[in-house]
Amino acid sequence: xxxxxxxxxxxxxxxxxLAVAFLLAMTQFIxxxxxxxxxxxxxxxxxxxxxxxxxxxxxxxxxxxxxxxxICRAYQLNPDDKYLGYDYGLYQYLIFQNDSSRxxxxxxxxxxxxxxxxPSDNTSGMRLAAAYANEGMNVEAIDIFRRLYGASxxxxxxxxxxxxxxxYTFDNDSIRKALTVLDDIEKYTGIDETTIAQRTRYYSILxxxxxxxxxxxxxxxxxxxxxxxxxxxADIYARLGDADSAMIFYNKAVEADPSSGVALxxxxxxxMIIGDTASSVREIxxxxxYPDLDAxxxxxxxxxxxxxxxxxxxVMSDSLVSDLLVDLAAQYPYNDRVRTLFGxxxxxxxxKAGAAEQFSYALEQNPDSPEMWQTLASIYFxxxxxxxxxxxxxxxxxxxxxxxxxxxxxxxxxxARKRYDSANKMLDKAMAVVDTTDHSAVSQIYGLYGDVAFQxxxxxxxxDCYRKALELDPYNSVLLNNVAYYMACENVDLxxxxxxxxxxxxxxxxxxxxxxxxxxxxxxxxxFKRKDYVRALEVINEVLExxxxxxxxxxxHAGDIYFMNGHPDEALEFWTKALELNxxxxxxxxxxxxxxxxxx
Numbered sequence: 200x201x202x203x204x205x206x207x208x209x210x211x212x213x214x215x216x217l218a219v220a221f222l223l224a225m226t227q228f229i230x231x232x233x234x235x236x237x238x239x240x241x242x243x244x245x246x247x248x249x250x251x252x253x254x255x256x257x258x259x260x261x262x263x264x265x266x267x268x269x270i271c272r273a274y275q276l277n278p279d280d281k282y283l284g285y286d287y288g289l290y291q292y293l294i295f296q297n298d299s300s301r302x303x304x305x306x307x308x309x310x311x312x313x314x315x316x317x318p319s320d321n322t323s324g325m326r327l328a329a330a331y332a333n334e335g336m337n338v339e340a341i342d343i344f345r346r347l348y349g350a351s352x353x354x355x356x357x358x359x360x361x362x363x364x365x366x367y368t369f370d371n372d373s374i375r376k377a378l379t380v381l382d383d384i385e386k387y388t389g390i391d392e393t394t395i396a397q398r399t400r401y402y403s404i405l406x407x408x409x410x411x412x413x414x415x416x417x418x419x420x421x422x423x424x425x426x427x428x429x430x431x432x433a434d435i436y437a438r439l440g441d442a443d444s445a446m447i448f449y450n451k452a453v454e455a456d457p458s459s460g461v462a463l464x465x466x467x468x469x470x471m472i473i474g475d476t477a478s479s480v481r482e483i484x485x486x487x488x489y490p491d492l493d494a495x496x497x498x499x500x501x502x503x504x505x506x507x508x509x510x511x512x513x514v515m516s517d518s519l520v521s522d523l524l525v526d527l528a529a530q531y532p533y534n535d536r537v538r539t540l541f542g543x544x545x546x547x548x549x550x551k552a553g554a555a556e557q558f559s560y561a562l563e564q565n566p567d568s569p570e571m572w573q574t575l576a577s578i579y580f581x582x583x584x585x586x587x588x589x590x591x592x593x594x595x596x597x598x599x600x601x602x603x604x605x606x607x608x609x610x611x612x613x614x615a616r617k618r619y620d621s622a623n624k625m626l627d628k629a630m631a632v633v634d635t636t637d638h639s640a641v642s643q644i645y646g647l648y649g650d651v652a653f654q655x656x657x658x659x660x661x662x663d664c665y666r667k668a669l670e671l672d673p674y675n676s677v678l679l680n681n682v683a684y685y686m687a688c689e690n691v692d693l694x695x696x697x698x699x700x701x702x703x704x705x706x707x708x709x710x711x712x713x714x715x716x717x718x719x720x721x722x723x724x725x726x727f728k729r730k731d732y733v734r735a736l737e738v739i740n741e742v743l744e745x746x747x748x749x750x751x752x753x754x755x756h757a758g759d760i761y762f763m764n765g766h767p768d769e770a771l772e773f774w775t776k777a778l779e780l781n782x783x784x785x786x787x788x789x790x791x792x793x794x795x796x797x798x799x
Contacts, residue, residue, distance in 0.1 A: 247277035285313035285323060292330060307331065314343060318350035321357055328364070340364055341373075348380065358384045359397070366401050374401050390421040399435070408439060426452045430465045442473040460489030464500070480519070487523050494531050498540055501527070505544055517548065528557075535565035551582050569599045573608055585616045596628075603629040603640065610647055619655040626651065642672035646681060653685050661685060676710070676718065679703035684721045687728045696725045716742045720753050723760060732763045751780035755787060762796045770796070 254269035267290045274287035288309025295302035310327045324347040331340035344361035351357050358380050365377035378401055381394050395418045402410040415435050419428045433448035449466035456462055467482035487497055524541045531537045542557030558575040572595035579588035592609035599605055606629035613622035626648055633640050649664035665682045680703040686696035700722045704714045719742045726735035739757050758773035771794050778787045789797050
């Protein structure tokens, strides 16, 4: 019947089936009565056709369940219909593939019955072959691909899939058969990149290096002026370890098009393979200036050098990386990824103001990244530029009013500005949008409420907030550290303070493998308050040895601990350094001017 052509459009199929149904009905009157059995079959077939048409209507409306239900009913009425059998078999396979291997196989058998009878239906055949492959039935899958390939007038349609199926048996005879199929395809396509790539993969599986080179040479000879093909040849030689031959073709490519950034970069990789680092860096520097090398590739190149993956600091100097980033920003002034890379690099080199400028440019182009806003605010924060940090958070909250982490960061900034009411308002906003079922997040907010209360000298509120936070998340190492520090500063239950900070250190070791300097400083301070001066000295020395930039608080603690251990000269040095960082600290001023320890 005509409707078995699966590529027929809806109106044609409808007309054809109605016509067949009409002719079947008319024969009853023209030719007289038929045998009862045949009449019943014709009647069921006609009903099946009608139900099938209804199924197609549901399929067009994306009503999948109704479609499959109608297909089942149609197939039950006419199980001899191979087309219906295919759709019913597909449905049965999809339903039972994870629950009943027997029923799933029966579905595949029904699909196969149709495909074997209609090998020119590529869509149905490919779907069946894919199902076989999914079930690990590779022999059956290859058989279907073979039938489709044999029935096709144009091997390009099914040949590539058949060759791939043969090759990935990793059987040498099958791979050679796959190469024969590719020969057939090439009669239609000529030498093209896709078939050459397949051939080289298959020869690689066979371990036939000579044939790989022969294939690539054919590819190059087919268009000997193509820079792209020369580079393919060079890359193949490079992968095979023939550096001399690779460089010959890299050089040919650059000579053919000296303005090709792609060719220069490829040759730079060749230089790197043979160990000529200086030439590689020179080529890359040139390649970065050419527009045919796209921005993403240039970014990846610079990222690899910035990360210094090889650990060789001589590969590209900081000044050269900086110059290339400046040039890249000039080429792509509105590319937020370029600006972000430039900003990140400047930050690692200590140029925080330059980093902030680049991140600001990036956000002008792409304001949809909350992480980038928070990064910029953090940079301003470490620069002690709290006003710009607060302004950044205010802008970010306008873009992301439901992002609680932005408000949490804003609260910390407001604390640094000593605007405690504003800090609490930020936390109120965070609490309004946080997922209340996320106990860890809610605990973090209560902990920050406690920090704000502690900073604003509201000890009762601080303790109440810390208690709520610990009830919600007793395994938060940062929270445990903060609570322990609060208790030490207030001289509240120092035994519990020590237990909490020791628990924080344990959790940090479990989570990251190391203890943070901040928590170690708290530990030293708790030990100091407990008058365990010797142990406090050991711990604070760990912090001093591991930190590159020591904060004023750590330096003041170190001075106090050294003084109580009988080292007044060293203590004065620490207090003096702390005062340089925090010149408005009156207690530090007294310690330095009197060269002795004072309690608050």
